[in-house]
Amino acid sequence: MRVTFTVNGSEETVDNVWEGESLLYVLRERMGLPGSKNACEQGECGSCTVYLDGVTACSCLVAAGQAEGREVRTVEGLAGGPDGSDGLAGDQRLGPVQEAFVEAGAVQCGFCTPGLIVQAHALLERVPDPADAEIREALAGNLCRCTGYEKILDAVRLAARRKAAAE
Amino acid sequence: MDFLRPTTWADALAAKADRPGALPVQGGTDVMVEINFAARRPEALLDLNPVRELAGWDVVDGRLRVGAGVPYARVIDELGGPLPGLAQASRTVGSPQIRNRGSVGGNLGAASPAGDAHPPLLAGDAVIEVESAARGVRMIPAAGFYLGVKRSALEPDELIRAFWAAPATGPQYFSKVGTRNAMVIAVCSFAIALHPAERRVGTGLGSAAPTPRRATAAEEFLAGELDWERRGPLADSAARRFGELVREAAAPIDDVRGTAGYRAHALSVMARRTLTWAWNDHRAGATGREAP
Numbered sequence: 001m002r003v004t005f006t007v008n009g010s011e012e013t014v015d016n017v018w019e020g021e022s023l024l025y026v027l028r029e030r031m032g033l034p035g036s037k038n039a040c041e042q043g044e045c046g047s048c049t050v051y052l053d054g055v056t057a058c059s060c061l062v063a064a065g066q067a068e069g070r071e072v073r074t075v076e077g078l079a080g081g082p083d084g085s086d087g088l089a090g091d092q093r094l095g096p097v098q099e100a101f102v103e104a105g106a107v108q109c110g111f112c113t114p115g116l117i118v119q120a121h122a123l124l125e126r127v128p129d130p131a132d133a134e135i136r137e138a139l140a141g142n143l144c145r146c147t148g149y150e151k152i153l154d155a156v157r158l159a160a161r162r163k164a165a166a167e
Numbered sequence: 168m169d170f171l172r173p174t175t176w177a178d179a180l181a182a183k184a185d186r187p188g189a190l191p192v193q194g195g196t197d198v199m200v201e202i203n204f205a206a207r208r209p210e211a212l213l214d215l216n217p218v219r220e221l222a223g224w225d226v227v228d229g230r231l232r233v234g235a236g237v238p239y240a241r242v243i244d245e246l247g248g249p250l251p252g253l254a255q256a257s258r259t260v261g262s263p264q265i266r267n268r269g270s271v272g273g274n275l276g277a278a279s280p281a282g283d284a285h286p287p288l289l290a291g292d293a294v295i296e297v298e299s300a301a302r303g304v305r306m307i308p309a310a311g312f313y314l315g316v317k318r319s320a321l322e323p324d325e326l327i328r329a330f331w332a333a334p335a336t337g338p339q340y341f342s343k344v345g346t347r348n349a350m351v352i353a354v355c356s357f358a359i360a361l362h363p364a365e366r367r368v369g370t371g372l373g374s375a376a377p378t379p380r381r382a383t384a385a386e387e388f389l390a391g392e393l394d395w396e397r398r399g400p401l402a403d404s405a406a407r408r409f410g411e412l413v414r415e416a417a418a419p420i421d422d423v424r425g426t427a428g429y430r431a432h433a434l435s436v437m438a439r440r441t442l443t444w445a446w447n448d449h450r451a452g453a454t455g456r457e458a459p
Binding site for chain 1: 169194199200262263265268349
């Protein structure tokens with residue numbers, strides 16, 4: 001089947017999508033957006049987290065056809081714009097949350113990082129100055145097997161401070 | 168496989184009548200797992216996301232009618248006041264990403280004995296509204312909806328439209344045992360609702376039998392024991408007896424998540440604890456609060 005939806009601000013159409021195919025597969029294998037990672041395929045790990053109509057979801061659990069006509073934003077779409085704000089895919093700068101993950105050393109193997117960045121981004125959009133408990137709750141569906149999470153918490157706190165300072 | 172995308176409720180019912188083998192999908196948090204792992208290959212997926220009628224909730228004649236597509240995140244944000252037990256249970260579902268997509272309607276469609284929404288729906292006397300193009304609407308009390316492991320009273324040509332429940336008139340609590348706070352399917356779970364105006368108690372057991380079920384004998388015992396008139400203290404012996412009767416209502420199994428013996432014991436503890444919280448709230452004049 002054919003599926004058309006907006007991804008990172010641009011409308012895209014893909015053909016020959018299998019009806020049982022996930023949005024994650026379409027993003028990675030048909031649209032050349034490998035940032036969202038494919039790990040558990042059952043919603044347990046959060047590595048494939050994307051925005052679907054402004055709300056975060058595990059893209060492995062969204063049927064590709066369910067994205068029809070909707071807006072998807074992936075980790076590629078969180079790159080930094082020229083003014084230091086979130087930009088569009090193709091921008092070469094890192095977005096503020098991405099930057100904070102690099103600076104805080106919140107990345108080891110990197111596999112969970114894209115999902116964590118999208119989910120952390122969504123948290124900070126909603127709660128600009130989250131308490132630690134709120135950060136932990138927001139990231140409870142994102143598994144990292146390397147870091148022990150402390151550096152990830154540091155990164156989210158750093159991103160929150162940066163964001164507050166910029167506003 | 169076909170992919171069906173009706174945009175109205177009438178079209179959805181027509182599609183289901185035409186293709187009874189089509190598998191309805193809302194948030195995909197159960198359905199897509201089965202498809203990703205090749206555990207299920209339905210002849211068609213029936214995407215209900217575009218059906219607006221399912222996406223909201225209303226108050227009709229003093230009762231809540233909650234569309235089958237309302238995700239857990241909205242139950243938590245919008246319905247914690249009138250449906251505190253269900254909101255507590257919703258908060259224990261999966262992760263934020265799962266709660267953004269998963270819905271009570273989907274939980275009902277899957278009819279897993281471990282589904283988190285079922286115990287509070289049972290305790291709160293919820294009624295499930297289902298509909299078919301051929302026979303119209305059927306209203307099925309939650310207690311009659313679950314027929315077996317992942318089997319419900321839904322006919323192949325029917326879809327779940329909504330669930331109905333009265334706003335809480337007394338405290339409600341949900342409790343669940345799992346290995347961590349997030350991303351946990353219940354080892355077992357328990358919900359209680361006090362209905363002081365009718366001097367009645369509702370209960371719901373999860374992951375404790377082939378279907379979610381009520382503990383009717385425990386409800387009747389407690390309704391007669393509680394000092395509704397003066398809101399007197401709860402006798403420790405009554406709370407313990409309530410726990411025993413809840414345990415006796417269960418028919419748990421040994422599986423990878425826990426043993427039957429552990430489940431039975433945990434249920435009696437959860438029943439006693441949630442009753443204590445609920446009765447203390449009632450004595451303090453509260454209709455319920457957020458879970459501790």
